[in-house]
Amino acid sequence: MQPHFVLQGLWHPARADSVPAQYQRWLLEAGSLTALLRKHCQHFSLQLVSERSTSLPHEWQQHWQQEAALCREVILLCDGTPVVYAQSWLPLATLHELQYLAQLGDQPLGDVIFQHPSLQRGPIEVAFWPELALPQLGVQQQLWGRRSVFSLLQQPLLVQEVFLPGVRDL
Helix, strand or coil: CCCCCCCCCCCEECCHHHCCHHHHHHHCCCCCHHHHHHHCCCCEEEEEEEEEEEECCHHHHHHHCCCEEEEEEEEEEECCEEEEEEEEEEEHHHHHHCHHHHHCCCCCHHHHHCCCCCCEECCCEEEEEEEEEECCCEEEEEEEEEEEEEEECCEEEEEEEEECHHHHHC
16 A cells, blocks of 8 residues: 655644744644634535545554554635645554544544544644645645644544645634
8 A cells, every 4th residue: 555645744842932823723722623613714614635545654653553544635614715634544443443433524523533532632743834735735835734643442543734825814
C-alpha cells in the first residue's frame, strides 16, 4: 500500500504566544472544531474528498506499531466557503474496535468522537506552511494547521486540520 497525500509540517506545541492572534481561537480550541465552526456560519457542510485504506505515515507506524490505516480527507465549509481541510488517520486496530468510524460518509468525525465518554485528546501541535498544495483545493498560501492524537476506548486516531483563507472571514 502506498500512502497518498500526507500532510507534513514542522509541528510544535501550540501556545498562544506562538500563533497569530487571528488564528488562536481556531488553533487552540480543545473542543470540537465542527461545533465551533457551526457557531460562526449559517450553513455548515462537509465535502468528503477521499476515504481509503493506505499506509500510515512512517512516524505513526513507528509510534503505533501498525502499518495500515484508513485515511479520511474532508473539506469543511461555512456558507459554501471552504474553511478547513482535515485529514484523519484511523489505524486498522482502531477501526476493528470502533467500526462505525469507517462508515461516517458525510458526517463530521467531530460530531461522533466528541460525544464519546472515553474521548481523550493529546496535546495540540501547530504548523505553518508558506505554501501548500492540497487535494481538490490546489496551492494555498500562508496556512496554519494543527494536529492532535485522540483516544477512544484507548484506541488512537490522528486528526490534522489546515485552516484555509476563508476562515479569516468568520
